[in-house]
Amino acid sequence: MTATATEVAAPPAAEAAARRRRARRRGRTVALLFVFPALLLLGALVVYPVLFSVGRSLFDASGTRFVGGQNYTEMFRDPATLKAVRNTAIWVVVAPALLTGLGLILAVLVEKVRWATAFKLLLFMPMAVSFLAAGIIFRLAYDEDPDKGVLNAAVVGVHDAFQGSSAYPTARARDGQGLGEAAGGGYRTSTAVSPGDTVALGLVGVAPKDLPAGARPARTAAGREAAPGELRGVVYLDFTRGGGGEPGRVDPEESGLPRMTVEAVRDGRTVASTTTAADGSFRFADLADGSYTVVLPGSNFAAPYDGVSWLGPALVTPAIIGAYLWIWTGFAMVLIGAGLSTLPRDTLEAARMDGANEWQVFRRITVPLLAPVLTVVFVTLVINVMKVFDLVYVIAPGPVQEDATVLATQMWLVSFGGGNNQGLGSALGVLLLLLVIPAMVFNVRRFRGSQR
Amino acid sequence: MSLGALRRGLGNSLVQAFLVVIGLIWLTPLAGLLLSSLRSAEDTARGGWWTTFTSPGQLSFDNYAALLENAGITRAFWNTVLISVPTTVLVVVIAALAGYAFAWLDFPGRDTLFLLVVALLVVPVQIGLLPVAKLFGQLGLFGTIPGVVLFHVSYGLPFAVFLLRNYFAEIPKEMLEAARMDGGTEWRIFTRLVLPVGRPALASLAIFQFLWVWNDMLVALLFADSSSQPLTVELQSQIRQFGSNIDVLAPGAFLSLIVPVVVFFAFQRHFVQGVMAGSVK
Numbered sequence: 043m044t045a046t047a048t049e050v051a052a053p054p055a056a057e058a059a060a061r062r063r064r065a066r067r068r069g070r071t072v073a074l075l076f077v078f079p080a081l082l083l084l085g086a087l088v089v090y091p092v093l094f095s096v097g098r099s100l101f102d103a104s105g106t107r108f109v110g111g112q113n114y115t116e117m118f119r120d121p122a123t124l125k126a127v128r129n130t131a132i133w134v135v136v137a138p139a140l141l142t143g144l145g146l147i148l149a150v151l152v153e154k155v156r157w158a159t160a161f162k163l164l165l166f167m168p169m170a171v172s173f174l175a176a177g178i179i180f181r182l183a184y185d186e187d188p189d190k191g192v193l194n195a196a197v198v199g200v201h202d203a204f205q206g207s208s209a210y211p212t213a214r215a216r217d218g219q220g221l222g223e224a225a226g227g228g229y230r231t232s233t234a235v236s237p238g239d240t241v242a243l244g245l246v247g248v249a250p251k252d253l254p255a256g257a258r259p260a261r262t263a264a265g266r267e268a269a270p271g272e273l274r275g276v277v278y279l280d281f282t283r284g285g286g287g288e289p290g291r292v293d294p295e296e297s298g299l300p301r302m303t304v305e306a307v308r309d310g311r312t313v314a315s316t317t318t319a320a321d322g323s324f325r326f327a328d329l330a331d332g333s334y335t336v337v338l339p340g341s342n343f344a345a346p347y348d349g350v351s352w353l354g355p356a357l358v359t360p361a362i363i364g365a366y367l368w369i370w371t372g373f374a375m376v377l378i379g380a381g382l383s384t385l386p387r388d389t390l391e392a393a394r395m396d397g398a399n400e401w402q403v404f405r406r407i408t409v410p411l412l413a414p415v416l417t418v419v420f421v422t423l424v425i426n427v428m429k430v431f432d433l434v435y436v437i438a439p440g441p442v443q444e445d446a447t448v449l450a451t452q453m454w455l456v457s458f459g460g461g462n463n464q465g466l467g468s469a470l471g472v473l474l475l476l477l478v479i480p481a482m483v484f485n486v487r488r489f490r491g492s493q494r
Numbered sequence: 495m496s497l498g499a500l501r502r503g504l505g506n507s508l509v510q511a512f513l514v515v516i517g518l519i520w521l522t523p524l525a526g527l528l529l530s531s532l533r534s535a536e537d538t539a540r541g542g543w544w545t546t547f548t549s550p551g552q553l554s555f556d557n558y559a560a561l562l563e564n565a566g567i568t569r570a571f572w573n574t575v576l577i578s579v580p581t582t583v584l585v586v587v588i589a590a591l592a593g594y595a596f597a598w599l600d601f602p603g604r605d606t607l608f609l610l611v612v613a614l615l616v617v618p619v620q621i622g623l624l625p626v627a628k629l630f631g632q633l634g635l636f637g638t639i640p641g642v643v644l645f646h647v648s649y650g651l652p653f654a655v656f657l658l659r660n661y662f663a664e665i666p667k668e669m670l671e672a673a674r675m676d677g678g679t680e681w682r683i684f685t686r687l688v689l690p691v692g693r694p695a696l697a698s699l700a701i702f703q704f705l706w707v708w709n710d711m712l713v714a715l716l717f718a719d720s721s722s723q724p725l726t727v728e729l730q731s732q733i734r735q736f737g738s739n740i741d742v743l744a745p746g747a748f749l750s751l752i753v754p755v756v757v758f759f760a761f762q763r764h765f766v767q768g769v770m771a772g773s774v775k
Contacts (some may be wrong), residue, residue, distance in 0.1 A: 066600075072680045073599035080592035080651055081607070087648035088614055091625035098624070148516065151509050163762070164517055168524075169769055170758040172709030174726040175751040178743050179523045181736055182530060189541050190737075192526050368523065376766060400505070429618050432711045432726075436733060450712075453620050458716060464624055471621040478616045489612045 092475065099468035113469035122444060123470065126452035129359055133430060133448060137363050137370075138423035142416055144367065145374025149382055150404060152375070162379070165372035173369075177436025180365040184352035184437070194349030201347050209254060209301050211345050213245045216280065219290045220244075227340030230307070234333035237271045237326075240264070241336055242292050244280030245299065253279070253297055256320050260298035263323035273326040275336060277302045277318050298322020305337040312337070353438065355445040362437050362446060366430065374419050381415030382408070425481050429474065449474055531557055531744035538740050557745045567746055569721070570728035573639065574750075577714070577724055578707040581643045585650040585703045586696055592651075593658030594688050598670060599680065608659065614652035622649065623716050630717065637719035645717055646707050654699055661695035662688055694764070701761055702768030705754050725750045 102109045117123045148165070152158045168176065185191030188198040215221035215229045221243060224230040235241055242264050260278035268274035277299045278292055287293040298321035306314040306326045313334075314326045352361045385408065393403050409416075431450035438446035447455070449470060457467025529543040532553040537545075546552050561567050595601065596608045626645055627636060635641035665688065673683045689696070711726040718727060729746045732739055758765050 069599065069680070070601045073595045073601035073604075076591045076595035076599060076680075076684075077601070077607070079588045080655055083588070083644070083648040084611070084614065084651055086629075087626055087645060088617060088622060088652070089610075091622040091629075092617065094625035095621050148513075151513060154506055154509050155513060161513055161517060163759075165520055166766065167755060167758060168520070170705060170754040170765070171751045172711065172726055172754070174709070174711050174730055175527075175747040178729070178733070178747040179527045181733070182526055182740070182744070183523045185737075190538070192522060192542060192544065195542055195544070368520065373769065425616055429620070431620075435711075436730060439736070440734065450618075450620055454623075454712075454715075457624055468624060471618070471624070474618045475621050478618060481616045482613050485615055486609055486612050489609070 095468045095471050095475075099465060099472045102465050103463040105464060109465065113466045114473075116466060117469055117473065120466075122447065123452055123456070123466070125444065126447045126449050126470075129447060130428060130449045132359055133363065133427045134424055136360075137366055137427045138420050140363075141367060141370050141374045141423055142378075142420045144371050145378045145419065146409070146412070146416065148371070148375045149379040150408065152379070153382065162372065162376055166376055167372070168369045169373055171369070173432030174436055176365055176369055177433055180361075180368070180437055181353075181439075184361055186349065186351055186353065188349050191349075191352070193352060197349045198347055201349075210245070210248055210299065210342055212247045212249070212252070213299070213343055214247045216244065216246055216289060219280070221338075224337050224339070227343055228338050230335045230337040235273060235336060236333055237273050237329040237331060238268050239273060239275075240266065240268045241273075241275035243275060243277045243336065243338065244290060244292075245277065245338075246279070246281050248279050248281075248299070250283055250297075254300050257297045257300050258321040259294065260296055260322040261292050261294050263298065263319075263321045264292040266323075268325070269327075271328055271331075273306060273329055273334065273336070275304075275324055276322045277304065277324070277338065278322045302342050303339055305339055307335045307337050308332055353442060355442050358438050358442050358446040362434055365433055365437060366427075369433075370423065370426075374423070377419050378412065378415055381412050385411050421481065421484070425478055428477050449477075527744055527748060529553070530740055531748045533557075533741070535738075535741040557741045558749075561742070561745050561749065564742070566728055567725070567742075567749075570723055570725040571749065573718070573722055574708060574724035574726070576639055577642050577646070577718075578704055581646040581650065581707045582700050582704045584643065584647045585654050586700050588647065589651055589654030589658050589699070590689065590692070590696065591684070592655045593662050594684050596655065596659040597662040597665075598688075608655075611652050611655050611659075615656060617649075617652070619649050619712060623713075627716060636717065637722060639718070639722045642714055642717045642722065642724075645713055646710065649713075650703050650706065654703065657699055658692065658695055661692055665691055694767075697761070698764045698768035700768075701757060701764050705757065705765075705769075708754055 098105065099113050100108060100110055102112075118127065152161050155161070171179075182190070183192050184194075186194060188194040215223075220232055220241075221229045222232040229243075229245075231241060231243070242260075260276040264276045264278070266274060276292065279297045279299055280289060280292075281287060282293050282295050287296060298318065300318055300320045300322060302318040302322070302324075304316055304318060304324045305312045306329060314329065316324050316326060318324045351357065389411075390403055390407060393407055398406070429450055430448055431454065434446050434448050434451050435443075435454070443451070443455075453467055453470035453474065455461050456463050456470060461467070526543050529546050530538065532555065533543065533546065534552070534554070534556065537552045596604060596611075622645070630636040630641045630645075635644065669687065669691075670683065673687050678686070709726065710724075711730060714724050714727045715730070718724065723731075725746065729743060729750065732743060732746075736743065
């Protein structure tokens with residue numbers, strides 16, 4: 043039975059083998075059709091450009107003369123590209139570490155609140171925002187004018203709350219009206235005064251709209267007699283709106299200057315200090331006899347505190363890194379949070395039962411167990427940070443571009459943005475590629491490992 | 495309540511307060527952009543956007559109305575759509591075909607070629623700019639939307655092929671063999687079996703790719719000319735006058751970010767997965 047079956051099946055077997063071969067050949071053709079579009083594009087627009095750039099980087103700016111490694115040495119000699127190399131180094135050292143740390147802290151803390159999901163969504167959302175939009179957002183936030191930039195508004199607010207702000211940055215004395223300049227930008231009476239005198243210190247240069255609310259006319263106070271041992275006076279705005287006032291005299295409508303610091307100085311030593319009232323009046327009681335000068339110290343006239351120049355040459359890179367943190371912290375937090383949820387609950391609980399406090403649990407158990415996830419987050423961020431372009435290009439204002447420049451922006455500037463040195467530009471591109479080659483090797487190894 | 499519980503309760507409210515502060519810090523820059531986009535140039539010159547809390551009368555949609563009248567901005571918006579939608583479709587289709595072939599079909603050099611794809615994952619876009627610009631110049635693609643799309647597709651492919659090949663490789667072998675037994679052609683198996691099964695990965699990839707291209711500035715800065723440039727480049731070109739044109743830049747930036755943010759909230763899970771998977775780029 044079996045023999046017959048084999049015999050009968052024999053001729054079709056040869057035919058089947060041929061058919062299988064044919065099918066296999068057809069299968070290969072089909073397979074190549076499936077991969078062809080991808081391979082064509084990858085070959086023409088990715089692989090070929092890499093090879094081309096490597097070759098091009100060995101030629102000079104115009105591409106006619108072979109210069110060998112000269113573009114690569116030039117890169118570390120030219121101050122602009124050297125600056126870019128340095129800034130990229132700062133980025134790579136600072137940003138991934140900060141992000142991983144912040145992400146870890148937030149991932150651990152957010153598990154303790156009920157609105158964890160909403161918080162994660164909020165922090166992750168900037169990942170959807172383009173670097174350009176984020177750049178505009180932060181150009182706005184970092185604006186130097188405290189009336190525009192929210193960050194400087196906050197800084198100035200805090201500064202003024204602790205230091206006080208000077209009330210009269212624009213005020214000054216008229217020449218020849220009894221006030222001379224004192225050290226430190228203030229004013230002093232040019233003649234000596236003694237207890238029992240009443241002095242009138244007239245200033246100009248304060249616009250009526252800039253007068254503190256509640257300032258009252260100074261005339262009444264200016265007319266008051268000083269008691270013995272008392273030195274009296276007014277500080278007033280020696281200016282009548284619409285004209286008609288007489289310089290050096292306290293005219294009826296002229297306002298006192300409140301909250302002005304006044305000092306009584308004798309032999310170069312400040313013996314008493316006070317501030318003026320709403321009508322600009324002040325008095326020093328119980329002064330010993332002698333001759334004094336009355337001083338309006340420079341602090342009354344100091345220019346207002348303007349806050350921090352975030353986008354100035356010194357702070358521009360940290361400021362842009364701040365914007366980068368805004369975008370990527372959610373990413374780090376969510377990825378680390380995912381790792382956190384796979385930790386064995388029992389181990390953590392057991393440690394707590396044994397009396398470990400939260401910090402010990404975090405330090406001794408959570409972090410070591412999370413190490414692989416933290417490494418992945420860190421490495422991913424390093425790769426991304428090395429290629430940062432848009433954010434620097436958008437946030438750094440024109441004049442500080444060269445202080446903020448990184449490899450990717452420098453590559454752009456050198457190749458297309460006026461530099462027009464495509465040899466050096468290609469070399470910078472190749473440098474970027476070289477920097478990510480460890481990541482490339484890591485990816486390939488990990489993939490091969492996963493296939494075994 | 496025990497002392498421990500009390501301490502935990504106190505610790506917890508400290509944690510809550512800390513997270514609220516962080517949340518506010520994250521929200522403030524965005525609120526600044528939104529409120530700035532709703533104020534006139536005169537109000538912006540007079541004081542910060544936070545003054546709208548005390549005088550909300552400043553807020554109006556006038557800037558947005560002006561934006562719709564602004565031919566440069568509206569054209570740039572449509573260019574953004576015309577660049578990102580075809581790119582997304584092409585990347586998904588081409589990568590799905592290749593991903594299936596790499597996972598389940600047999601052809602010479604398959605494994606070596608796939609390792610090359612893995613290696614290309616991290617190649618920086620920058621290195622392609624100059625050579626491809628020359629190439630496109632010769633082909634007449636430089637400065638055109640198809641040129642921008644082709645560049646994006648090429649640099650999106652390594653990740654896309656990698657992601658889909660790995661996902662398709664997880665499809666049970668029996669399923670595919672059963673389909674082949676039934677005499678299905680590879681094309682039929684691909685469209686009827688592989689694509690439906692791979693939907694979650696395709697969705698994550700599509701969202702990631704769309705986001706990537708919608709938000710791109712660098713590629714379009716070089717490959718698009720003034721008639722094909724997307725919103726990011728159009729706005730970037732106006733940033734030089736920053737300060738005097740916040741009434742254009744702020745609503746423009748908001749217009750550019752609202753699309754991806756809506757996509758984010760609509761497809762949270764796919765979005766997060768796509769971004770997580772794509773972060774290897």
